[in-house]
Amino acid sequence: MSYLSLATSSLLCVLLFFLCSLEKGFALQRSNKDIDDDHSHHHVRLSSLLPSPTCSSSSVKGSNKMKTTLDVVHKHGPCSKLNKAKKGPTSHSEILNVDEERVKYINSKISKNKLGHDDELGLKQLDSATLPAKSGSLIGSGNYFVVVGLGTPKKDLSLLFDTGSDLTWTQCEPCAKSCYKQQDDIFDPSKSSTYSNITCTSSLCTQLSTATGNDPGCASTSKACVYGIQYGDSSFSVGFFSHERLTVTDTDYVDGFLFGCGQNNQGLFGGSAGLLGLGRHPISFVQQTAAKYHKIFSYCLPSTASNVGYLAFGASRASSYVKYTPFSTNSAGASFYGLDITGITVGDTKLPVSSSTFSTGGAIIDSGTVITRLPPTAYTALRSAFRQGMARYPMASSLSILDTCYDLSAYKTVIFPKIVFEFAGGATVDLAAAGTFYVASVKQVCLGFAPNGDDSDVTIFGNVQQKTLQVVYDVNGGKVGFGAGGCK
């Protein structure tokens, strides 16, 4: 803003006192910045919370873009080519309802309930697989994807990356039973010189039981190892567990990568070709590439769907401003990355919630859950402090699981209390503006948190809250780190 326009707008404000007082006078003191915070509050322009209709691709801070870095884009935005595969826009309540399915799936996986029966997935004989009756749903609508290359010559595939899954899989020709619609060409193993099957007697095949929760099957004639994985509701993939060359970036590839070549796939995986599993199990991408990337990866999820973030493998991206907390083994299960949350501060107020509230059900960090789920006791305290800090703004109707929404259509800037998470070891994480709200529209800007059904359910630090943070998973070092301002 130039001095002239600042002077003009100040003059206008004096003349139109009542209009300007709608913004409680903030416009008079504001510089032309998106963010100008005090110690306990964020002051942001409302427009910075909204996606723009075009993709702004410059994402990575500074010049430290590494070779082993992939662009991360949101499934439902202008930066996503997957968007074109969709029939219509996904509604916010649909995204949030599907998020509830994922949370149920995570809780059942942690409490070690088997999700499906082997017979149901047709693992014993792929040829006679029985399809579950319900139409497939999504593993998570709020997911992010990256593009990797598979096979020789390599074919580019858009895979959702998921720290809550272990098996990497993609749909494969000839889609013996079923393939859902995807944006990329479906991978054809018969056209790749580096593809090979794994036999069902191999010890590699046996590992699938713990990775997928289903015992592997055996194809009747070829004795090829058959995997099956089901993601809550009715999304699943069944096919051959195989070796293949995985090309991460133009200069970096992994030979003999274990992946699922799906012949029977159902679910709306958002037009993506499958999943990249970044979980803790030995068959995850992280563990399979340990020699190359030393079990370290990091990502930054962009603030809106019109920005691009990154997913990076290897150590050098981690910078000194990242604060670490040890991984917790508290109830996290074999696949998930556990966290120990010790407290939450809203504005100037430390919530009157003890750390044992969070440890009752344990806590995990998940890239695939959209909305952070808190123990009901903690959520109630958070909501009440946040509502107090937002008292000047008119409330709007609830949005699915989100019950604290505001109509900000009359405002250009919004001032709201900072939310700070405290983790074991003293690491604190100050959530970004984009990590505080779930924005359906300017008329419905919601606090992006929801309560679990019970304090004994697992607390999940979801992907809205991780937005713009650099999140570093140092699996070898047994810790996860957070840094502010990792991407826009």
Ligand SMILES: *[C@@H]1O[C@H](CO)[C@@H](O)[C@H](O)[C@H]1NC(C)=O
């Ligand atoms: C892998 O096994 C499948 C299923 O039996 C078979 O159709 C395919 O030809 C095998 N591929 C290779 C490269 O052996």
